[in-house]
Amino acid sequence: MLAKLENVTRRYGAKDGVSDLNLSLEAGQAVGLLGLNGSGKTTTLKLLAGLLYPSQGKVEVVGKLPRDARGQVAFLSDSDNLYNWLTPADAERLMRSLYPDFRPERYKELLGFLEVPIKPYGAMSKGQKARLRLAMVLAREAKLYLLDEPLGGIDLISRDRIMQTLVREWREDGVIVISTHEVAEAEGIFDRAVFLKEGRLVLDAMAEDLRQQGKSVKDAFLQVLI
């Protein structure tokens, strides 16, 4: 077991971001974290990344506290706020020295596959920005990848490329957790779908099991949320 959340509650003032969450992640899985806005997806990812502390319960990544496991966790937030002057080469320089597990060869390959242009970040389109950010994160050799809305609000072709990349980057010894709204499009790449509603886990199922029951992940999503 690579990571787990045990009876985790995280409070924001009077409200619960997540309540009583139990989730364990096994190596080799691609997990879709699905739910509406405010359902606790980002909170869950941040708890796993060590960016938030649980109000109750315990979070563990590779047997340690998330903060201590940081070297093995790659987190991509849904923010697109990188420096406007940053070129892919600048990003490489940054990543190389800040992250010991960054692999420059893999990075260049990803830049090529994702067709990231050689321009400053500020001059890129939304889709190109998203592809650069993804290349930066996936070029790291981490055990746990946490991607917050990597497909959010970008053009179809970029989304397609990104999904192909996510499939290609699948690792037997790692886990990749993707939170997304684009359920219908992305569902093929999930092994497992975890559904959150108002901070609670309402369904945790293997995607193929759902389909065995005649439901697509999207169908299950709609059922669970209504």
Next chain:
Amino acid sequence: MNVFSTLVWLEFRKGAGWLVALLGIVGLALWAVLRVQDTPFAATPASVESLGLRFLYISLAATGGVVILLLSMVFTSRQDGTLVLLSVPDGSQHLWARFAYYAAFSALFLVLLSVVLWWALSRAQVALSLGAALYLVAYNLVSFWLPMVAGVLLIRQVNLSFALGRMAWLANLVMLVGILNLGGLGILLLGNIAYTLPALPFPTITALGFDINAEVGLLETGLPLELPILGVLTTALFVWLAGRIWNEVEA
């Protein structure tokens, strides 16, 4: 390529325009000081006036430099902000790199201005060796300037990390007052403990042939070592604190 140098490089890339501005100010100050009527100093109103003018230009330059430093720090704030990727290096590394960048270049600026001042004074027959002048500058930098830069970094970090919104002005005011009070406490503390440690020597300054130290007795006691020590401790405290705040929120 190590972490520290990359983080300093990062600060440089975020905004280096201010460095050019500072260099320009030094150039301007030098030019202005040179333009002032340059005759050997005599105890006449005209001579005193020209010395005064030189002081004025250098003070203006120093003030301008400080303003530019602050503006630069404020403007690059917009680039630091929402975290996109998780940072493996700790907040303290980020903040020390930031501090090193701003402190080093602003200190260089002040040293250059001080050299201009030293030259102006030497024309007014206020004799002081260059080494002694730099020594005094270093003393002031460590005692006052570096803690101030660190203090500003801390206030800036609080603003960045806590997204203060509407009440930001109040929080900043409180912090400023807090830091000034801290300064006041420092002075009180200094009053009590000054000169308990062996004092640093005060260099010889002569003016118009008179040895100032001999004339104004209290300078014989030298400079308190406690002041720069307090300066170093305060600087380290502020940068450490800023690093912790960075960790709690941005990291």
Next chain:
Amino acid sequence: MWNLDNEAGPIYAQIVKGVERMLANGRMKPGDKLPSARELAAELKVNPNTVIHAFSQLEIAQISETRRGLGTFIRDDVNVEGMKLRLLQEAAQRYLGEVQGLGLTPEDARKALSSLNGQFKENGNAG
């Protein structure tokens, strides 16, 4: 070529069916090399685990075999004719199910088929 539908049951089963169909209509032949699980997963944009599952099913059904260091291949001894007949039988089953659902008889079913004779092309692909 591949027509995966998230609402048509498990994807691994659809991949297995897809391979069977391709063998049946000659797009794939015994001895052909299958793409690697990763490659196929990337092409279909599905999870590699799903493709791996499909491949293991194909091995169990003795349709494919893994040759060490070379990859996964369709077995030379695959009974393509038998497969075609089986798939046909399954299609017939579905058709009859449809007919029954409409409350009609096998006689009606046969008549409907005969009327389509003219559209039936030589090489076996329906018009």
